[in-house]
Amino acid sequence: MSAFTYQxxxxxxxxxxxxxxxxxxxxxLYVYSKSAIExxxxxxxxxxxxxxxxxxxxxxxxxxxxxxxxLAKRGAGFDIVSQGELERVIAAGGDASxxxxxxxxxxAKEMERALELGIHCFNVESDEELDRLNDVAxxxxxxxxxxxxxxxxxxxxTHPYISTGLRENKFGIDIRTVKATYxxxxxxxxxxxxxxxxxxxxxxxxxxxxxxxIDRLLTLVDELSAIGINLKHIDMxxxxxxxxxxxxxxxxxxxxxxxxxxxxxxxxxxxxxxxxRSIVANAGVLVSRVEYLKDNGEHHFxxxxxxxxxxxxxxxxxxxxxxxxxxxxxxxxEAYWDFVxxxxxxxxxxxxxxxxxxxxxxxxxxxxxGAYSFVMASNYNTRGRPAEILVSDREAKVVRxxxxxxxxxxxxxxxE
Ligand SMILES: *Cc1c(COP(=O)(O)O)cnc(C)c1O
Numbered sequence: 037m038s039a040f041t042y043q044x045x046x047x048x049x050x051x052x053x054x055x056x057x058x059x060x061x062x063x064x065l066y067v068y069s070k071s072a073i074e075x076x077x078x079x080x081x082x083x084x085x086x087x088x089x090x091x092x093x094x095x096x097x098x099x100x101x102x103x104x105x106x107l108a109k110r111g112a113g114f115d116i117v118s119q120g121e122l123e124r125v126i127a128a129g130g131d132a133s134x135x136x137x138x139x140x141x142x143x144a145k146e147m148e149r150a151l152e153l154g155i156h157c158f159n160v161e162s163d164e165e166l167d168r169l170n171d172v173a174x175x176x177x178x179x180x181x182x183x184x185x186x187x188x189x190x191x192x193x194t195h196p197y198i199s200t201g202l203r204e205n206k207f208g209i210d211i212r213t214v215k216a217t218y219x220x221x222x223x224x225x226x227x228x229x230x231x232x233x234x235x236x237x238x239x240x241x242x243x244x245x246x247x248x249x250i251d252r253l254l255t256l257v258d259e260l261s262a263i264g265i266n267l268k269h270i271d272m273x274x275x276x277x278x279x280x281x282x283x284x285x286x287x288x289x290x291x292x293x294x295x296x297x298x299x300x301x302x303x304x305x306x307x308x309x310x311x312x313r314s315i316v317a318n319a320g321v322l323v324s325r326v327e328y329l330k331d332n333g334e335h336h337f338x339x340x341x342x343x344x345x346x347x348x349x350x351x352x353x354x355x356x357x358x359x360x361x362x363x364x365x366x367x368x369x370e371a372y373w374d375f376v377x378x379x380x381x382x383x384x385x386x387x388x389x390x391x392x393x394x395x396x397x398x399x400x401x402x403x404x405x406g407a408y409s410f411v412m413a414s415n416y417n418t419r420g421r422p423a424e425i426l427v428s429d430r431e432a433k434v435v436r437x438x439x440x441x442x443x444x445x446x447x448x449x450x451x452e
Contacts, residue, residue, distance in 0.1 A: 039069030039427075040321060040360075040403065047362045047401055051430045054323050054362045058399050061423050062438060063325045064342030066410050068098075070106055070428040072319035073406075076289065077110050080311060083293020087300065089307040090156070092136050094274045095121040097312030097407040098320070102426045102435035104128035107315070113156065115274070115310035119146040126153065136271065136308065138185070138235070140165075140206060147172040147180070157181045157308075159233045159271065161208055163217055166227070173226035182221060183231030183271060186211050188252045190236055190245055208234065211252065215259060222265050229265060231308070232257060235273025238313065241285055243292045246272060250299045257305070271308035272296060278317040280404050281356055289314055313407040320406025322347050322422070323362065324386070326398045327378075329369060336371040338394055343377020344384045345416040347402060347409050351383040359387045362399035369394055379417050410436075415444050 039050050047054045049069050057067055080091045092113035095104065099121060104114070105128045113134030114125045125135060132153040137146075140161045147169055150158070160166050160182050173180040187208030209217055221227045236249050250272060257267055279286040293309070300307055324342030331337070349355035359375055370393045377384045386402050413421045420439030425432050 039072035039319065040401070042364075045364060047360060049321070049427045052427045052432050054321070054401060055399060057425055057427075057432055058323050058325065058362070061425060061434065063323055063399070064340075064346050064422045065323045066320060066405065066422050066424040067323060067432075068100075068103065068316070068320045068406055068424065068426050068435075070319075070426055073103060073106055073316055074110060076315045076319065077107055077112060079289040080293055080309060080315075081111075083290040084297060084307065085294070087297045087307060089297075089309070090134060090269075092134065092156075092308060092310045093315055094310045094312030095125060096411060098316040098409075099124050099411055100424055100426075100435055101128040102424075102433070103316065104130060106426075113308075115312075119143075119149055122146070122150060122153070122155075136183075136233075136310065138233075138310070142169075144168060144172050148176065151176050151178055151180060155181075157183050157231055157269075157271075159183050159185050161185045163209075163220070166217065166221055166224075170224045170226050177226075179226050179228040181228050181230045183229075183233045183267075183269070184209055184214055184217055184221075185233045185235070186214050186253060186256065188234050188236065188249045190249050190252070211256065215256065218260055218265055219263070229267070231267050231269040231271055233271035233273060233308070235310065236275060238275050239277040240275050241277040241287055243287075243295050246275075246292065247295060247299065250296055254299065254303075267305065269306040269308050270300070271310065274310040274312050274314075276311060276314040278314055278404060278407075280317075281358060287314070315407075317404045317407035320404070320409065322386075322402040322405040322409065324375075324400055324402065326394060326396050326400065329373075329394060329396050336369075336373050338373040338375050338392075338400075340375055340377060340386070340400065342386060342402070342422070343379040343417075343419070344381060344386075345379055345414045345419050346377070346422055347386060347405060348412050348414075349408060350386050351381070352412075357387060357405065358403040359390050359392075360401050360403060361392055361394070362401055365393050365395065365398070367393070367395075368398070375400065378419075415439070418444055420444060 092115040117139035135155040185208040344351040423438040424436040
């Protein structure tokens, strides 16, 4: 069930009208549904069933404190990639012992802070990183819990959309050499080998690549077990896709996870997952107002007050995001509109060629904007980033204020 529905010909988030929110808080405006976030998180938990596991929300997808807090209260763990994300999770009431630390470039001070807080696991991506972690842990006189990110080299011919699970990219350790790394780690004084992880890509709309990857990892788990290295968990990363357009199939998260759990039956291995997009994408929208309508020959432009600095996915990845009128009308100008923003770049668009009846002043909602949207916003063209609102039933809370212009140069000086 979508949290965004038309009630009396107006788009609502849960039981709050987007028109009212836009009037109160201005545009462009990010709006999230709390129940949509909770429902998606629960779908993961249901997939685990009784199997031992931990759902670690990938903070990079949406790091707003209120979003993290809502997930923490539901029992979520967190997948972080920087000390900044670590401190955010703690500030949001997250449990350090449920944090996994991913990323290829962890610094010594970041490792130190994570060890101090007692995180669940470091997802280590290279031999040099392992050495550094052992040194930092020795200094603090603790043992660092470690998993190695394995690059399963899942066949690109079968799964062309997988971009991170192949040998030629920077992520993970080659599946053919990682056994030696495990053996070395097992001998280290301040390392505790606990798991194995992978993250094969993003926006995957089929379960099969995950199943292929888990089988490859399990073969390795067995080889390690035969030489006395026994792991406690296997972490299958994130990457389950979401429905962005009518043409996409809607992945059933619970069924995906059940399929993975089936591969672990009769094994004493916990399943860790790091979902980002699939938890928050369809729980958010960006509301924007049409400033002007304009025709350039064949092209019809709806110039809106939200741009690529607010939401860069269409410009950066040619991502297609659905655009809906907040109050549909039939008495406006009917055309195929390109929704373009105020930024001085030709790439500044949020959607192209969308059929709609419009008048200037109308509100539109860019759908599926809960993941990789606000977190990638910038101040390009000296524009303050939008406010963020979290809605629960009839209640709307400002969970991040709109940036004031003076904030934007507060850290600068005249250099005189
Ligand atoms: C980005 C990322 C995730 C989250 O991916 P989604 O596609 O948003 O689910 C999880 N783990 C790692 C290591 C990542 O880099």
